[in-house]
Amino acid sequence: MRSRLLYVFLFVVIVSGLYLAERYIDSNNITLNPEVSETTSLKIVGEQLLPESTTRTIISHQFYTLSYVESHEQAEWVAYELRPEHISDQNHSRPNFEMDPKVRSRSAHWNNYKGSGYDRGHLCPAGDRRFSSQAYEETFFTSNISPQNHDFNSGIWNRLEQKVRRWTEDKGALYVIVGGVLRNELHAIGREAVSVPEAFYKIVLATDGESYKVIAFLIPNQPSSRSYFDYTVSVDALEAVTGIDFFPKLTDSIEHPLEATVATTWWQ
Numbered sequence: 481m482r483s484r485l486l487y488v489f490l491f492v493v494i495v496s497g498l499y500l501a502e503r504y505i506d507s508n509n510i511t512l513n514p515e516v517s518e519t520t521s522l523k524i525v526g527e528q529l530l531p532e533s534t535t536r537t538i539i540s541h542q543f544y545t546l547s548y549v550e551s552h553e554q555a556e557w558v559a560y561e562l563r564p565e566h567i568s569d570q571n572h573s574r575p576n577f578e579m580d581p582k583v584r585s586r587s588a589h590w591n592n593y594k595g596s597g598y599d600r601g602h603l604c605p606a607g608d609r610r611f612s613s614q615a616y617e618e619t620f621f622t623s624n625i626s627p628q629n630h631d632f633n634s635g636i637w638n639r640l641e642q643k644v645r646r647w648t649e650d651k652g653a654l655y656v657i658v659g660g661v662l663r664n665e666l667h668a669i670g671r672e673a674v675s676v677p678e679a680f681y682k683i684v685l686a687t688d689g690e691s692y693k694v695i696a697f698l699i700p701n702q703p704s705s706r707s708y709f710d711y712t713v714s715v716d717a718l719e720a721v722t723g724i725d726f727f728p729k730l731t732d733s734i735e736h737p738l739e740a741t742v743a744t745t746w747w748q
Contacts, residue, residue, distance in 0.1 A: 529655050529685065531557050532725045539582045539623060543615040544604045546623055548580075549662055552675035553588035554626045557659040557724060558603040562648045568610040572617075580623035587623040592670025601628030601680075603658045605641045626660045627669055627676040631703035637680065640697060640708040644684055647747065657683040660701070661721055677701055681718050683726060684747075692730075692738050695747045709748070715739035 530538075533547035534556060544560035577590035577600060593600050603624050609615035618624075628637065648654050660677025667676045679700050686693045696718055699711045715726055716739045727735050 528729045529727060530559055530729070531657060532728050534723060537583075537585075539580065541582070541618050541621070543609055543612075543618050544624070546603075548583050548585075548587065548623055550585045552662045552666070553592070553672050554662075554674060555603060555623055555659060556662055556722070557657050557726075558624055559655070559657045560604050560608070561653060561655055562608055562644065563653045564649055566608065566611045567645055567649055570610045572610065572613050575617050575620045577620050577622050577625065580621040583623055587621065588670065588672045588674050590622055590625075592672050592674045593625075593627065594670075596627065596669040597630075598627035598669060598676060599630050599633040600625045601633045601637070603660075604656075607641060608645065608656075626680070627674060628680070629701050629703065632680075632699075632701050636699060636704045636706070636708055640682060640699070643708065644682075647684065647686075651686055653686075655685040655687070657685075657726060659722070661698075679721075681722070683715060683718065692734060693743075693746050694738055694741070695744060696742075709744055712742055712744055714742045 530545060531547070535547060535549050537548045537550070539546050539548055544558055546555040546558045548554070549556045579589060580587040590600060600622075602619055603626060604619050606616055606619045609619050644654065644656065659681060660675075661679045661681060662675060662677060666678065668674060669676060679698055681696065681698045683694065683696045694715060696713050696715050697708055697711045698713045698718060698721065699708065718724075719726060719739070727739065730738070
């Protein structure tokens with residue numbers, strides 16, 4: 481009888497020890513993987529802020545989330561959080577573009593862009609993900625790129641991306657949604673007919689959980705020497721152009737006035 485009780489006691493001790501060890505490892509994964517542990521809670525700032533997917537094809541990566549549109553061979557939106565601690569000047573080896581392993585229908589191959597005259601334009605910028613080699617490399621999935629005019633990509637669009645990073649340093653964590661405006665009968669490139677958006681949009685939102693500030697841009701996919709502030713629009717206007725409901729999980733009392741507003745003062 482005593483030996484049986486001893487076996488039961490030892491079993492309980494061993495199981496408890498394994499459980500506590502697992503909890504200890506989980507709570508201390510910064511030691512196991514210091515490069516990503518600080519940001520594993522991202523998984524997108526809040527499911528509360530994810531846009532709807534018109535295709536119901538949402539792909540969640542470690543450091544951004546996207547909605548893929550097979551008929552256009554690209555994402556209709558990419559959403560991610562940008563925090564002050566993400567702003568980094570770390571240099572990482574630039575990887576090759578790779579097809580997204582999570583897109584079941586297979587994302588477009590990078591060689592569709594070859595000789596097309598268009599850049600492989602990042603939606604979630606590689607420059608926003610320099611804090612980790614894993615985060616940086618994730619931005620090179622072809623599900624995160626779209627055909628962009630070179631002077632647009634290196635000009636006004638690049639200036640806006642830099643401005644968003646400066647806002648993050650100044651104002652704190654931001655939530656960013658970005659994509660090309662996809663519609664029927666767009667010009668397409670490559671063997672897989674990757675659609676070339678005529679315009680790109682970016683929504684930037686700041687919130688402390690109670691109040692919300694938002695600014696949205698709709699910029700033609702062509703060279704421009706104008707200020708990106710000349711292209712500010714309401715989120716309602718973007719929804720009309722894209723057919724996407726961008727903040728469907730916010731309560732109507734927050735969503736409606738937020739999406740109807742074009743206010744740049746706080747951002748300037």
